[in-house]
Amino acid sequence: MIAKNREIPQRILMNEVLLERLPPIHTLWEIIKTDLAKRQAGYRGELQLDYHLKFISQDKNMMILHDLRLEIDGRYFQIDSLVLTPYVVILLEVKHIAGIYTLDSRFDQAIRKFEGKEEAFSHPVTQVERQKKQLLRWLTKMKIPSIPITTLVVMTNRSTILNTFSPLEKYNNVIRVENVEERILSLLTSYRKEHLSFKQVRKVSALLVRKHEPLIVLPVEIYGISREEIKTGVRCPECRHLPMLRKYGHWQCPKCGGKSKDAHESALLDYSLLLGHKITNRQVRKFLHLESRKTALKILQSMNLPSTGTTNNITYSITHHTDPQNAHQSNSSNAKPIC
Numbered sequence: 001m002i003a004k005n006r007e008i009p010q011r012i013l014m015n016e017v018l019l020e021r022l023p024p025i026h027t028l029w030e031i032i033k034t035d036l037a038k039r040q041a042g043y044r045g046e047l048q049l050d051y052h053l054k055f056i057s058q059d060k061n062m063m064i065l066h067d068l069r070l071e072i073d074g075r076y077f078q079i080d081s082l083v084l085t086p087y088v089v090i091l092l093e094v095k096h097i098a099g100i101y102t103l104d105s106r107f108d109q110a111i112r113k114f115e116g117k118e119e120a121f122s123h124p125v126t127q128v129e130r131q132k133k134q135l136l137r138w139l140t141k142m143k144i145p146s147i148p149i150t151t152l153v154v155m156t157n158r159s160t161i162l163n164t165f166s167p168l169e170k171y172n173n174v175i176r177v178e179n180v181e182e183r184i185l186s187l188l189t190s191y192r193k194e195h196l197s198f199k200q201v202r203k204v205s206a207l208l209v210r211k212h213e214p215l216i217v218l219p220v221e222i223y224g225i226s227r228e229e230i231k232t233g234v235r236c237p238e239c240r241h242l243p244m245l246r247k248y249g250h251w252q253c254p255k256c257g258g259k260s261k262d263a264h265e266s267a268l269l270d271y272s273l274l275l276g277h278k279i280t281n282r283q284v285r286k287f288l289h290l291e292s293r294k295t296a297l298k299i300l301q302s303m304n305l306p307s308t309g310t311t312n313n314i315t316y317s318i319t320h321h322t323d324p325q326n327a328h329q330s331n332s333s334n335a336k337p338i339c
């Protein structure tokens with residue numbers, strides 16, 4: 001069963017919002033767009049894997065966790081997917097690469113040939129083996145009884161042509177996504193000794209979920225984009241125009257005439273992705289183009305955001321879902337009406 005769903009990477013959400021809130025003439029606009037396209041392709045690959053794990057996802061005897069970021073000795077490591085069973089832990093690394101992908105163990109690299117260009121990457125097997133060592137250290141540190149860990153590199157792009165530099169090179173753990181379930185089931189037949197009870201498996205799974213620390217980055221850290229460069233205002237949900245105007249308790253688009261009661265919610269989510277998840281009433285007014293402190297307060301209260309501080313110095317925390325099933329749900333269902 002699925003113990004942790006895959007979430008839309010924060011970098012994807014950040015880049016998407018950034019493209020809408022930077023002028024297209026910005027020097028970094030094309031770079032951000034290219035980075036976004038690469039990350040979206042990688043994420044699509046991961047979703048492909050999830051699709052092909054559908055059958056075993058129903059199996060109550062294994063726990064599947066997607067998209068983990070864990071800390072060991074002050075450093076973080078990431079795992080695309082993990083299958084926990086009482087017999088073995090299977091660590092999966094997803095590669096979504098188009099073109100001819102050649103594995104070269106002699107130089108410990110992978111070379112991708114695509115549209116006439118050659119590009120070198122880290123060897124995926126070395127990469128996944130490194131993750132295995134990190135996970136092993138993590139499990140030991142958490143005092144989890146010893147259990148074998150095995151790895152799979154899953155190629156999710158249908159068009160990838162897999163190749164090796166020498167015919168002698170064999171990579172049994174590099175597989176195509178269509179074969180992933182079959183391979184997992186076959187691995188389970190070769191690990192017969194029970195190392196953990198299923199109760200312990202559930203506990204390890206819960207611990208992994210608890211210890212997962214999503215990577216949160218801001219444009220200033222990645223691209224050096226300052227607060228002043230980011231366009232403020234509420235975006236029109238119909239035509240994406242920026243900014244909408246606040247009139248008689250709702251938002252009105254000066255371009256298409258569209259109206260919205262809660263377009264400020266997605267604007268505040270943009271704020272959290274671009275400028276941080278803490279916001280004050282003053283910052284809300286500046287970002288949403290509001291003059292009234294009272295209106296800003298009503299908006300914040302209507303969203304039921306957790307807050308800290310005293311009356312004149314309250315900071316609110318903007319939370320958002322990156323779970324694909326919840327990502328585009330607005331908070332309006334539990335919102336109080338705004339005047």
Ligand SMILES: [Zn+2]
Pocket residue numbers: 236237238239240241253254255256257258
């Ligand atoms: Zn509009």
